[in-house]
Amino acid sequence: MPLYGARSTRMATPPRNAISPTRAEDYPEWYQQVVKAADLAEASAVRGCMVIKPWGYALWERIQGQLDRMFKDTGHSNAYFPLFIPLRYLQREADHVEGFAKECAVVTHHRLEADEEGQLVPAAELDEPYVVRPTSETIIGETYAKWVQSYRDLPVLINQWANVVRWELRPRLFLRTVEFLWQEGHTAHETAEEAQQETRQMLDVYTTFAEEHMAMPVVAGEKTAAERFPGAVDTYTVEAMMQDRKALQAGTSHFMGQNFARACDISFSGRDGAISHAWTTSWGVSTRLVGGVIMSHGDDDGAVLPPRLAPHQVTILPIYKSDEQRAEVLAYCQSLVASLAEQSYAGEPVRADIDDRDLRGGEKNWQAIKRGVPIRVEVGPRDIAADAVSVGRRDRAPRDRDSLPRAAFVAAMADTLAGMQAGLLERARQLRAENTTAVRSLDELRELFNDGEGGFALAPMAPDADLRPETAAALGELKVSARCMPLSPEALGVDLPTDLPCVFGSTEDARPTLLARAY
RNA sequence: CGGGAUGUAGCCCAGCGGCUAGGGCACCUGCUUUGGGAGCAGGAGAUCGGAGGUUCGAGUCCUCUCAUCCCGACCA
Numbered sequence: 001m002p003l004y005g006a007r008s009t010r011m012a013t014p015p016r017n018a019i020s021p022t023r024a025e026d027y028p029e030w031y032q033q034v035v036k037a038a039d040l041a042e043a044s045a046v047r048g049c050m051v052i053k054p055w056g057y058a059l060w061e062r063i064q065g066q067l068d069r070m071f072k073d074t075g076h077s078n079a080y081f082p083l084f085i086p087l088r089y090l091q092r093e094a095d096h097v098e099g100f101a102k103e104c105a106v107v108t109h110h111r112l113e114a115d116e117e118g119q120l121v122p123a124a125e126l127d128e129p130y131v132v133r134p135t136s137e138t139i140i141g142e143t144y145a146k147w148v149q150s151y152r153d154l155p156v157l158i159n160q161w162a163n164v165v166r167w168e169l170r171p172r173l174f175l176r177t178v179e180f181l182w183q184e185g186h187t188a189h190e191t192a193e194e195a196q197q198e199t200r201q202m203l204d205v206y207t208t209f210a211e212e213h214m215a216m217p218v219v220a221g222e223k224t225a226a227e228r229f230p231g232a233v234d235t236y237t238v239e240a241m242m243q244d245r246k247a248l249q250a251g252t253s254h255f256m257g258q259n260f261a262r263a264c265d266i267s268f269s270g271r272d273g274a275i276s277h278a279w280t281t282s283w284g285v286s287t288r289l290v291g292g293v294i295m296s297h298g299d300d301d302g303a304v305l306p307p308r309l310a311p312h313q314v315t316i317l318p319i320y321k322s323d324e325q326r327a328e329v330l331a332y333c334q335s336l337v338a339s340l341a342e343q344s345y346a347g348e349p350v351r352a353d354i355d356d357r358d359l360r361g362g363e364k365n366w367q368a369i370k371r372g373v374p375i376r377v378e379v380g381p382r383d384i385a386a387d388a389v390s391v392g393r394r395d396r397a398p399r400d401r402d403s404l405p406r407a408a409f410v411a412a413m414a415d416t417l418a419g420m421q422a423g424l425l426e427r428a429r430q431l432r433a434e435n436t437t438a439v440r441s442l443d444e445l446r447e448l449f450n451d452g453e454g455g456f457a458l459a460p461m462a463p464d465a466d467l468r469p470e471t472a473a474a475l476g477e478l479k480v481s482a483r484c485m486p487l488s489p490e491a492l493g494v495d496l497p498t499d500l501p502c503v504f505g506s507t508e509d510a511r512p513t514l515l516a517r518a519y
Numbered sequence: 520c521g522g523g524a525u526g527u528a529g530c531c532c533a534g535c536g537g538c539u540a541g542g543g544c545a546c547c548u549g550c551u552u553u554g555g556g557a558g559c560a561g562g563a564g565a566u567c568g569g570a571g572g573u574u575c576g577a578g579u580c581c582u583c584u585c586a587u588c589c590c591g592a593c594c595a
Binding site for chain 1: 553585591594
């Protein structure tokens with residue numbers, strides 16, 4: 001029998017994997033193919049801007065919903081501030097201007113008029129241009145200045161869900177687009193300590209969210225001087241390792257000191273009668289998290305969604321031939337949805353969806369796989385007769401299916417989902433552990449990133465060493481940046497002796513610092 | 520914003536200056552199939568990214584332009 005006969009005689013034989021190329025072959029291209037195959041988003045007619053498709057948006061809504069509750073639980077309220085920021089507002093904080101000036105969209109006119117050829121041209125120039133918000137510190141600061149008179153008006157604890165625009169020159173779906181969706185929390189406090197506590201509290205919220213909801217382990221830490229938010233005193237971040245071992249900044253939290261309060265004049269009469277500037281913070285995560293989910297868990301068959309984030313956790317594929325069978329099968333599926341909804345996973349009813357589209361079964365099955373639905377269930381007349389269901393799991397091979405008694409399947413659902421959620425987190429943790437290395441010198445760093453596997457390097461570094469040109473050059477050569485100074489470096493599980501000097505030769509005290517290539 | 524590559528049907532691609540621009544997948548119709556990314560037959564779908572130009576003749580050559588991808592620079 002010819003060895004290759006079976007394959008060559010059936011040209012329609014599907015590829016082994018749903019996604020081509022595989023992660024190992026070409027990771028960036030794999031990512032783009034997954035975004036497409038999982039029906040999450042697509043490039044739009046507007047350069048650099050994406051259309052988020054229903055499945056991708058549903059995923060974002062899950063992220064929003066969970067985070068929003070965590071914000072409310074920590075005492076915050078939602079509000080909404082303008083998209084347009086007067087140019088002079090942005091100008092108030094010098095570092096802030098410098099940080100964002102290069103990527104601002106500017107609105108200069110407020111009317112269109114037809115010229116002689118009937119072409120619409122901008123008319124009615126504005127006296128003062130508006131900037132489309134790249135972030136809202138200044139407009140919100142101006143507003144808080146009016147709201148805050150007394151220490152009794154503090155703290156102000158507000159979050160907004162909004163879109164922002166940063167004119168990026170090299171966009172990538174979800175990871176870096178010209179317009180994106182995010183939340184930005186902005187708070188004002190009476191004391192520095194309280195504001196610092198808020199900054200750290202929200203960093204903890206992001207850490208908890210990333211690990212418990214996204215199953216994405218993160219390293220929480222403080223940014224080095226060169227990586228700090230423009231205008232911030234301290235910037236904290238959560239950094240995650242993607243499957244190509246590069247770092248993704250998944251959220252940031254900033255302690256602004258009194259910089260913005262001074263720039264926007266947020267001042268109040270204190271308990272002692274003296275007038276002081278407030279202490280402010282801001283913190284945010286964006287639709288970039290969707291990219292993080294894909295790159296943390298996706299495999300060569302598409303997206304793999306953690307059960308807590310999956311818009312629905314179970315896809316039910318009804319199988320029938322005749323109309324009579326259809327009625328019977330659908331009724332059974334609907335009762336199955338209801339039974340699952342009576343089960344509670346992570347404090348919510350289990351979400352199941354019946355895919356009764358007029359498509360071939362195999363097609364629907366593969367779509368569910370590519371979209372990353374945790375559980376697939378096939379229900380046909382045979383299953384109904386046996387009161388059983390045929391179950392596939394996204395964390396197992398596509399054709400690996402079990403037949404389970406319906407009652408047992410339903411009763412075990414919460415445990416099954418919890419197991420999958422825990423499994424994803426554990427696997428991601430393991431990847432990070434296997435690819436994190438202690439680095440004691442610049443030579444070791446070069447070896448790791450030039451010849452070795454890369455990943456996360458934990459190295460002693462002075463907090464402002466990367467402001468020095470020679471350090472920036474050394475890092476640039478390796479395409480590496482300082483991601484953060486971890487708050488708990490020991491949790492990374494590598495052995496880095498204390499008291500080592502900065503690998504970049506700074507004479508100042510070094511701190512264990514995470515170095516990596518990054519998105 | 521610099522360097523490179525690519526734009527031909529919804530998707531992936533073939534097409535040496537010369538007949539009416541092809542194929543695969545997807546789509547529509549019919550039949551056959553049905554626990555699986557189905558088979559056969561038929562059908563529809565393209566101003567070849569856009570604008571100029573060279574030529575008897577341009578998908579093919581030239582110029583400009585737009586978009587996408589890769590590499591840089593930049594990126595809280």
